Amino acid sequence: MRIARFSVREGSPAAGSVSFGVVEGDPAQPDTVVVHGLAGHPIVSLQLSGESYRLQDIRLLSPILPNKVVAVGRNYAEHAAELGHQVPEVPLTFFKPSTSVIGPTEAIAYPPFSSDVQHEAELAVVIGRMGREVPVARASEVIFGYTCANDVTARDVQQREGQWARAKGFDTACPLGPWIETELDPSDLAITCTVNGELRQAGRTSQMVRSIAELIAHISEAMTLLPGDVILTGTPAGVGPVQVGDEVAVSVEGIGTLSNKVVKRG
Structure with missing residues:
Protein backbone atom coordinates (compact mmCIF):
# COMPACT_ATOMS: atom_id res chain seq x y z
CA MET A 1 0.00 0.00 0.00
CA ARG A 2 1.13 3.54 -0.74
CA ILE A 3 0.32 6.07 1.97
CA ALA A 4 0.38 9.82 1.29
CA ARG A 5 -0.26 13.01 3.25
CA PHE A 6 -2.04 15.75 1.36
CA SER A 7 -4.20 18.82 1.60
CA VAL A 8 -7.18 19.87 -0.50
CA ARG A 9 -7.52 23.55 -1.41
CA GLU A 10 -5.20 24.62 1.42
CA GLY A 11 -7.22 22.64 3.95
CA SER A 12 -5.95 20.67 6.91
CA PRO A 13 -3.53 17.80 6.21
CA ALA A 14 -5.12 14.41 5.59
CA ALA A 15 -3.87 10.90 4.88
CA GLY A 16 -4.70 8.79 1.88
CA SER A 17 -4.03 5.53 0.09
CA VAL A 18 -2.55 6.01 -3.39
CA SER A 19 -3.69 3.87 -6.30
CA PHE A 20 -4.09 4.01 -10.06
CA GLY A 21 -7.71 4.18 -11.11
CA VAL A 22 -10.66 6.54 -11.32
CA VAL A 23 -12.64 8.76 -9.01
CA GLU A 24 -16.25 7.63 -8.77
CA GLY A 25 -18.34 9.42 -11.37
CA ASP A 26 -15.31 10.85 -13.16
CA PRO A 27 -14.20 9.53 -16.58
CA ALA A 28 -10.50 9.67 -15.67
CA GLN A 29 -7.94 7.66 -17.59
CA PRO A 30 -6.96 4.25 -16.14
CA ASP A 31 -3.46 5.45 -15.28
CA THR A 32 -4.73 8.43 -13.28
CA VAL A 33 -3.26 8.58 -9.77
CA VAL A 34 -6.07 8.55 -7.22
CA VAL A 35 -5.75 9.20 -3.49
CA HIS A 36 -8.40 7.53 -1.33
CA GLY A 37 -8.88 9.33 1.99
CA LEU A 38 -8.01 7.53 5.21
CA ALA A 39 -9.50 8.16 8.64
CA GLY A 40 -7.22 8.11 11.67
CA HIS A 41 -3.43 8.02 11.83
CA PRO A 42 -1.88 6.24 8.81
CA ILE A 43 0.58 4.28 10.96
CA VAL A 44 -1.81 3.41 13.79
CA SER A 45 -5.02 2.69 11.88
CA LEU A 46 -5.91 2.48 8.20
CA GLN A 47 -9.61 3.00 7.51
CA LEU A 48 -10.97 4.36 4.25
CA SER A 49 -12.96 7.56 4.68
CA GLY A 50 -14.95 7.07 1.48
CA GLU A 51 -13.51 10.16 -0.23
CA SER A 52 -11.27 10.04 -3.31
CA TYR A 53 -9.22 12.69 -5.08
CA ARG A 54 -7.24 12.92 -8.30
CA LEU A 55 -3.60 13.76 -7.78
CA GLN A 56 -3.93 17.01 -9.75
CA ASP A 57 -6.65 18.20 -7.35
CA ILE A 58 -4.61 17.90 -4.16
CA ARG A 59 -1.27 19.06 -2.80
CA LEU A 60 1.06 16.31 -1.66
CA LEU A 61 2.83 16.95 1.63
CA SER A 62 5.73 15.21 3.30
CA PRO A 63 4.35 11.67 3.84
CA ILE A 64 5.38 11.75 7.50
CA LEU A 65 6.27 14.37 10.11
CA PRO A 66 9.05 12.57 11.97
CA ASN A 67 10.00 13.11 15.58
CA LYS A 68 13.58 12.59 14.42
Whole structure:
Protein backbone atom coordinates (compact mmCIF):
# COMPACT_ATOMS: atom_id res chain seq x y z
CA MET A 1 0.00 0.00 0.00
CA ARG A 2 1.13 3.54 -0.74
CA ILE A 3 0.32 6.07 1.97
CA ALA A 4 0.38 9.82 1.29
CA ARG A 5 -0.26 13.01 3.25
CA PHE A 6 -2.04 15.75 1.36
CA SER A 7 -4.20 18.82 1.60
CA VAL A 8 -7.18 19.87 -0.50
CA ARG A 9 -7.52 23.55 -1.41
CA GLU A 10 -5.20 24.62 1.42
CA GLY A 11 -7.22 22.64 3.95
CA SER A 12 -5.95 20.67 6.91
CA PRO A 13 -3.53 17.80 6.21
CA ALA A 14 -5.12 14.41 5.59
CA ALA A 15 -3.87 10.90 4.88
CA GLY A 16 -4.70 8.79 1.88
CA SER A 17 -4.03 5.53 0.09
CA VAL A 18 -2.55 6.01 -3.39
CA SER A 19 -3.69 3.87 -6.30
CA PHE A 20 -4.09 4.01 -10.06
CA GLY A 21 -7.71 4.18 -11.11
CA VAL A 22 -10.66 6.54 -11.32
CA VAL A 23 -12.64 8.76 -9.01
CA GLU A 24 -16.25 7.63 -8.77
CA GLY A 25 -18.34 9.42 -11.37
CA ASP A 26 -15.31 10.85 -13.16
CA PRO A 27 -14.20 9.53 -16.58
CA ALA A 28 -10.50 9.67 -15.67
CA GLN A 29 -7.94 7.66 -17.59
CA PRO A 30 -6.96 4.25 -16.14
CA ASP A 31 -3.46 5.45 -15.28
CA THR A 32 -4.73 8.43 -13.28
CA VAL A 33 -3.26 8.58 -9.77
CA VAL A 34 -6.07 8.55 -7.22
CA VAL A 35 -5.75 9.20 -3.49
CA HIS A 36 -8.40 7.53 -1.33
CA GLY A 37 -8.88 9.33 1.99
CA LEU A 38 -8.01 7.53 5.21
CA ALA A 39 -9.50 8.16 8.64
CA GLY A 40 -7.22 8.11 11.67
CA HIS A 41 -3.43 8.02 11.83
CA PRO A 42 -1.88 6.24 8.81
CA ILE A 43 0.58 4.28 10.96
CA VAL A 44 -1.81 3.41 13.79
CA SER A 45 -5.02 2.69 11.88
CA LEU A 46 -5.91 2.48 8.20
CA GLN A 47 -9.61 3.00 7.51
CA LEU A 48 -10.97 4.36 4.25
CA SER A 49 -12.96 7.56 4.68
CA GLY A 50 -14.95 7.07 1.48
CA GLU A 51 -13.51 10.16 -0.23
CA SER A 52 -11.27 10.04 -3.31
CA TYR A 53 -9.22 12.69 -5.08
CA ARG A 54 -7.24 12.92 -8.30
CA LEU A 55 -3.60 13.76 -7.78
CA GLN A 56 -3.93 17.01 -9.75
CA ASP A 57 -6.65 18.20 -7.35
CA ILE A 58 -4.61 17.90 -4.16
CA ARG A 59 -1.27 19.06 -2.80
CA LEU A 60 1.06 16.31 -1.66
CA LEU A 61 2.83 16.95 1.63
CA SER A 62 5.73 15.21 3.30
CA PRO A 63 4.35 11.67 3.84
CA ILE A 64 5.38 11.75 7.50
CA LEU A 65 6.27 14.37 10.11
CA PRO A 66 9.05 12.57 11.97
CA ASN A 67 10.00 13.11 15.58
CA LYS A 68 13.58 12.59 14.42
CA VAL A 69 15.46 11.84 11.23
CA VAL A 70 18.55 9.69 11.76
CA ALA A 71 20.81 9.69 8.72
CA VAL A 72 23.73 7.45 7.84
CA GLY A 73 26.84 8.75 6.10
CA ARG A 74 29.24 6.92 3.80
CA ASN A 75 27.15 3.78 3.51
CA TYR A 76 28.07 3.35 -0.17
CA ALA A 77 31.77 2.69 -0.76
CA GLU A 78 31.97 4.59 -4.06
CA HIS A 79 30.37 7.66 -2.51
CA ALA A 80 32.83 7.60 0.38
CA ALA A 81 35.68 7.34 -2.13
CA GLU A 82 34.45 10.24 -4.30
CA LEU A 83 34.67 12.51 -1.26
CA GLY A 84 38.11 11.16 -0.33
CA HIS A 85 36.97 9.11 2.66
CA GLN A 86 37.22 5.52 3.78
CA VAL A 87 34.14 3.52 4.74
CA PRO A 88 33.84 3.98 8.53
CA GLU A 89 34.41 1.00 10.79
CA VAL A 90 30.99 1.55 12.37
CA PRO A 91 27.97 3.28 10.82
CA LEU A 92 28.39 7.05 10.79
CA THR A 93 25.13 8.59 12.01
CA PHE A 94 23.84 12.13 12.35
CA PHE A 95 20.53 13.95 12.83
CA LYS A 96 18.49 16.12 10.52
CA PRO A 97 15.95 18.15 12.51
CA SER A 98 12.23 17.85 11.88
CA THR A 99 12.29 21.48 10.68
CA SER A 100 14.39 20.40 7.70
CA VAL A 101 11.64 18.12 6.36
CA ILE A 102 9.63 19.20 3.32
CA GLY A 103 7.35 17.40 0.89
CA PRO A 104 7.39 16.84 -2.87
CA THR A 105 5.60 20.08 -3.70
CA GLU A 106 7.87 22.33 -1.64
CA ALA A 107 11.07 24.07 -2.66
CA ILE A 108 14.61 23.60 -1.42
CA ALA A 109 15.64 27.05 -0.18
CA TYR A 110 19.31 27.70 -0.96
CA PRO A 111 20.83 28.97 2.33
CA PRO A 112 22.72 32.28 2.21
CA PHE A 113 25.65 30.86 4.20
CA SER A 114 26.60 28.32 1.51
CA SER A 115 27.82 28.42 -2.08
CA ASP A 116 27.95 24.65 -2.64
CA VAL A 117 24.64 22.92 -1.94
CA GLN A 118 24.56 19.33 -3.20
CA HIS A 119 21.98 16.60 -3.80
CA GLU A 120 22.14 13.15 -2.18
CA ALA A 121 19.50 10.65 -3.33
CA GLU A 122 18.56 8.09 -0.68
CA LEU A 123 16.13 5.38 0.33
CA ALA A 124 14.38 6.36 3.57
CA VAL A 125 12.97 3.91 6.10
CA VAL A 126 9.85 4.91 8.04
CA ILE A 127 9.54 3.33 11.48
CA GLY A 128 6.14 1.88 12.43
CA ARG A 129 6.67 0.49 15.93
CA MET A 130 8.62 1.57 18.98
CA GLY A 131 11.96 -0.21 19.09
CA ARG A 132 14.91 -0.25 21.45
CA GLU A 133 17.93 -2.55 21.10
CA VAL A 134 16.28 -4.18 18.09
CA PRO A 135 18.22 -7.28 16.96
CA VAL A 136 19.10 -7.58 13.27
CA ALA A 137 16.85 -10.61 12.89
CA ARG A 138 13.80 -8.63 14.06
CA ALA A 139 14.48 -5.28 12.41
CA SER A 140 11.74 -5.78 9.83
CA GLU A 141 9.17 -5.84 12.64
CA VAL A 142 9.63 -2.13 13.38
CA ILE A 143 9.48 -0.96 9.74
CA PHE A 144 6.29 0.65 8.46
CA GLY A 145 7.50 1.37 4.93
CA TYR A 146 9.86 3.24 2.65
CA THR A 147 10.01 6.54 0.81
CA CYS A 148 12.41 8.65 -1.27
CA ALA A 149 14.69 11.19 0.36
CA ASN A 150 17.17 13.86 -0.61
CA ASP A 151 19.86 14.44 2.03
CA VAL A 152 20.53 17.99 0.82
CA THR A 153 23.97 19.10 2.01
CA ALA A 154 25.83 22.38 2.14
CA ARG A 155 29.15 20.73 1.27
CA ASP A 156 31.32 23.77 1.89
CA VAL A 157 29.80 24.26 5.33
CA GLN A 158 30.26 20.58 6.12
CA GLN A 159 33.94 20.80 5.27
CA ARG A 160 34.51 24.18 6.89
CA GLU A 161 32.77 23.52 10.20
CA GLY A 162 33.88 19.92 10.71
CA GLN A 163 30.48 18.83 12.01
CA TRP A 164 27.29 18.44 10.07
CA ALA A 165 24.46 20.08 12.04
CA ARG A 166 24.13 23.24 9.94
CA ALA A 167 25.39 21.68 6.71
CA LYS A 168 22.69 19.00 6.67
CA GLY A 169 20.10 20.41 9.04
CA PHE A 170 19.14 23.75 7.54
CA ASP A 171 15.49 24.41 6.73
CA THR A 172 14.28 22.44 3.64
CA ALA A 173 17.36 20.15 3.66
CA CYS A 174 15.32 16.95 3.97
CA PRO A 175 12.77 16.45 1.19
CA LEU A 176 10.72 13.27 1.66
CA GLY A 177 8.08 11.67 -0.56
CA PRO A 178 6.08 11.41 -2.63
CA TRP A 179 4.47 8.74 -0.42
CA ILE A 180 5.30 5.73 1.76
CA GLU A 181 5.35 2.27 0.18
CA THR A 182 4.52 -0.33 2.83
CA GLU A 183 4.98 -3.46 0.69
CA LEU A 184 8.50 -3.46 -0.72
CA ASP A 185 11.64 -5.59 -0.68
CA PRO A 186 14.38 -2.97 -0.22
CA SER A 187 17.35 -5.27 -0.78
CA ASP A 188 18.11 -4.39 -4.42
CA LEU A 189 16.33 -1.26 -5.64
CA ALA A 190 17.54 1.25 -8.21
CA ILE A 191 18.15 4.78 -6.87
CA THR A 192 18.64 7.70 -9.25
CA CYS A 193 18.91 11.46 -9.08
CA THR A 194 18.44 13.84 -11.99
CA VAL A 195 18.94 17.60 -12.11
CA ASN A 196 16.92 19.31 -14.85
CA GLY A 197 16.50 15.87 -16.43
CA GLU A 198 20.24 15.10 -16.48
CA LEU A 199 21.21 11.88 -14.71
CA ARG A 200 23.57 12.57 -11.81
CA GLN A 201 23.33 9.52 -9.55
CA ALA A 202 22.55 5.88 -10.33
CA GLY A 203 23.02 3.13 -7.78
CA ARG A 204 21.31 0.19 -6.14
CA THR A 205 20.46 -0.49 -2.52
CA SER A 206 22.36 -3.78 -2.80
CA GLN A 207 25.52 -1.63 -2.83
CA MET A 208 24.97 -0.51 0.77
CA VAL A 209 27.88 -1.33 3.05
CA ARG A 210 25.49 -2.05 5.92
CA SER A 211 21.99 -3.35 5.42
CA ILE A 212 18.85 -1.66 6.68
CA ALA A 213 18.54 -4.28 9.41
CA GLU A 214 22.10 -3.60 10.57
CA LEU A 215 21.45 0.14 10.62
CA ILE A 216 18.28 -0.27 12.69
CA ALA A 217 20.10 -2.50 15.17
CA HIS A 218 22.98 -0.05 15.46
CA ILE A 219 20.82 3.06 15.88
CA SER A 220 18.33 1.48 18.30
CA GLU A 221 21.21 0.30 20.48
CA ALA A 222 21.66 3.96 21.43
CA MET A 223 18.19 5.49 21.15
CA THR A 224 14.56 4.43 21.08
CA LEU A 225 12.98 4.52 17.65
CA LEU A 226 9.42 5.83 17.63
CA PRO A 227 6.59 5.35 15.13
CA GLY A 228 7.07 7.90 12.37
CA ASP A 229 10.82 8.27 12.83
CA VAL A 230 12.81 8.20 9.59
CA ILE A 231 16.19 6.63 8.83
CA LEU A 232 18.14 7.81 5.77
CA THR A 233 20.28 4.92 4.56
CA GLY A 234 23.06 6.68 2.66
CA THR A 235 23.62 7.86 -0.90
CA PRO A 236 25.33 6.24 -3.90
CA ALA A 237 28.12 7.92 -5.83
CA GLY A 238 27.52 10.91 -8.08
CA VAL A 239 26.59 13.67 -5.64
CA GLY A 240 26.97 17.15 -7.04
CA PRO A 241 25.92 20.79 -6.84
CA VAL A 242 22.53 22.32 -7.46
CA GLN A 243 21.76 25.92 -8.30
CA VAL A 244 18.80 28.22 -7.84
CA GLY A 245 16.28 27.37 -10.54
CA ASP A 246 17.21 23.68 -10.77
CA GLU A 247 14.66 20.87 -10.56
CA VAL A 248 16.02 17.93 -8.54
CA ALA A 249 14.32 14.54 -8.85
CA VAL A 250 15.08 11.51 -6.68
CA SER A 251 13.60 8.19 -7.81
CA VAL A 252 13.57 4.86 -6.01
CA GLU A 253 12.41 1.73 -7.81
CA GLY A 254 9.05 0.53 -6.53
CA ILE A 255 8.23 3.82 -4.80
CA GLY A 256 8.18 6.76 -7.20
CA THR A 257 9.81 10.12 -7.74
CA LEU A 258 10.40 13.01 -5.36
CA SER A 259 10.86 16.32 -7.21
CA ASN A 260 11.80 19.66 -5.70
CA LYS A 261 12.65 23.04 -7.18
CA VAL A 262 15.65 24.96 -5.82
CA VAL A 263 14.91 28.58 -4.95
CA LYS A 264 16.75 31.43 -3.30
CA ARG A 265 15.85 31.72 0.35
CA GLY A 266 13.59 34.72 0.75
